[in-house]
Amino acid sequence: MKTPTLSDVARAAGVSYATADRVVNARGGVAQKSVEKVQKAVAALGYVRNVAAANLSTQRVYRFAFVIPTESNSFFRHIHALLAQRDLAGRDLRQTIDIVGVEAFEAAALEGALKNLAGAGYDGVAVVGIESPGVAAQLAALQGQGAAVFSFISDLNASERMGYVGIDNTMAGRTAARMVGMAHNGGAGAVQPIVGSLSLRDHQERLAGFRAVLEADFPQIALRAEIIGRDRNDIVEDRLEQALRAAPDISAVYNIGGGSSGIARLFARRPTRPFCVVHDLMPHTRTALKDGLVDVVIDQRPEDEIDRAIELMRAAANRLPLASCLPITLAIYVRDNLPPEASQSFTDIRSLTE
Numbered sequence: 001m002k003t004p005t006l007s008d009v010a011r012a013a014g015v016s017y018a019t020a021d022r023v024v025n026a027r028g029g030v031a032q033k034s035v036e037k038v039q040k041a042v043a044a045l046g047y048v049r050n051v052a053a054a055n056l057s058t059q060r061v062y063r064f065a066f067v068i069p070t071e072s073n074s075f076f077r078h079i080h081a082l083l084a085q086r087d088l089a090g091r092d093l094r095q096t097i098d099i100v101g102v103e104a105f106e107a108a109a110l111e112g113a114l115k116n117l118a119g120a121g122y123d124g125v126a127v128v129g130i131e132s133p134g135v136a137a138q139l140a141a142l143q144g145q146g147a148a149v150f151s152f153i154s155d156l157n158a159s160e161r162m163g164y165v166g167i168d169n170t171m172a173g174r175t176a177a178r179m180v181g182m183a184h185n186g187g188a189g190a191v192q193p194i195v196g197s198l199s200l201r202d203h204q205e206r207l208a209g210f211r212a213v214l215e216a217d218f219p220q221i222a223l224r225a226e227i228i229g230r231d232r233n234d235i236v237e238d239r240l241e242q243a244l245r246a247a248p249d250i251s252a253v254y255n256i257g258g259g260s261s262g263i264a265r266l267f268a269r270r271p272t273r274p275f276c277v278v279h280d281l282m283p284h285t286r287t288a289l290k291d292g293l294v295d296v297v298i299d300q301r302p303e304d305e306i307d308r309a310i311e312l313m314r315a316a317a318n319r320l321p322l323a324s325c326l327p328i329t330l331a332i333y334v335r336d337n338l339p340p341e342a343s344q345s346f347t348d349i350r351s352l353t354e
Contacts (some may be wrong), residue, residue, distance in 0.1 A: 004045040012041035031215025039079030062095035063120075064313050066152065066306075067113050067127040069104035073258035074282045076104075082306055095314070098122075104231060105197040107132035114138035115341045117147075122238050122314025124148040126165065129156035130199055139267070148316030152309055153300070154202035162316060163325035165309040167300045169202040172330055173256070176277045179296045179332075180252045182219035183275040189251030192243050192274070196231035206256045206279075224250070231258030237266050243325040251272050265289040281333055289335045299331040 010020035015034050022030050023038040024047075030350055031037075041047070071077040080099055087097035100117070103109040110127070111134035117125060123206050129135070129151045139149050139160045146161050155164045180191055193210065195203045208224060214221055218287055227243060229236035232320040236259030244250055244266075252275040255263055264287075267273040273293070278285055281299040288294045305328055333339075 004047045006047070007102045008045055009038060009047050012045060013037040031238065040047070047167050058092065062093075062123045062314060062317055063098070064095060064099045064126070064310065065120075065122050065211045066309070067100045067102060067110065067115055067117075067125060068152070069128060070101035072104055072255070073233075075258055075280045078282060079302055079306070082303060086306060086310065090310075095310075105130070105288075106198050107135055107199065111138055114142065117142060118145065121145075122147045123317035124150065126150045126309045126313065127151040127156075127161075128152055129154045129161075129201060131248060132154060141233070145345060147224070148313050150312055153302075153305060154200045155205075156201070163241055163312060163322060164327075165305055165312065165325070166202070166328060167206035167330045168327040170209035171327070172298050172300075173206035173211075175209075175330070175332065176206070176254050176296070176298060177210040177213035177218070179277055180254065180275060180297055181221065183252065183295070184218065184221055186220075188222075190218040190224055190247065190249050191252040191254055192224050192240065192250045193226045193245075194229045194236055194240065194255045194257070194259065194263075195226050196229060196259070198226075198228075200257075203256050210254060210256075221252070225290050226256075229255075229257065233262035235259065235262070237262030241266055242269075244274075244324075252276065255279065260285050260288065260294070264291075264293045267293045281331070281338075286338060286341070289333065289338065294334070295334065297333045299333060301328055301331060302333045303352075304328050315336045 004022055006024060007017055012016045015037060016322065019030055019034055020038050023035050024042065066083055068079055069076045069328060071080050083097055083099050092095060100111045100113050107130045110130050114135065115138050125147050127149065143149050146164065151161045151164045153166045155166065161338060191214070193207055198204055211223055214223055224247065227239045229239060240253065240263060253263065255278040257279065261284045263276065263278065264284065276294040277296040277298065278294050279298050281297050285294065285297045289297060312322055
């Protein structure tokens, strides 16, 4: 049995080839009655649209935007550099990636950046989410214009995006708590959590997961009020030093966001230090592990997050079924299982300082 063609669809629907083509490729300008005829013919014949041929015939170039915090810390410097690499590599795949930097933790800045994307004809937008009514309204406007919106690294409400690309942040927090509990070996202690900002869902979820495991399985370990470090090394270093001076019984530190270089600097000048869990395997956290200044790094594998986001936006732009939006599997590193260090590249050089 031969594969049905667009000509077969047009014949079965009783419309011209041009009309069938406009309906199948969503080009508009077709009466609703004809649209319904073509859709019925597509279903009856089992016609599958040839995306590659359609794109070739229209010389289509996919336009994607990543709306992410500016390069204010090593993690997002790394993300910016990876996206720039993907943009160059994607030219042969007829796709471009615009990187839109916004001030971290500022809902108004994110709202303004999203508003500026309106009418630009983006096929897909990936955004590090901050929950606010203004952000939600701008995301809805982009989706109304046909852009496929995905939350990236930090999730949004399900109604505001087609899917989420990132790790399960509650699981990450639970994992960190398990590491802390095991390190205490049944003994009592106190943990100092550090967050960038609780305006980000990923930081909220990590802290909630961390708290849940401590309360359920390690009630002898107290959880102190979180330090707000805004992912800045100087703020994290200063406020953690104050906390340790005020409460010498702190036996563990969990850094939920950025600013880990500040922790390493502080611990390097102390004779002893608490057990420490941080996020994201960067050159500075790798060095801190090797030097014994932190104990565990939980990594979200940003290369995989970016590639998954591009794959999903491309599929959504082609109106194809979306691949699974299951969370990215996180990686857990101690000084003994560090992966081989990649040869130094532009990305690594930019990430050496946070």
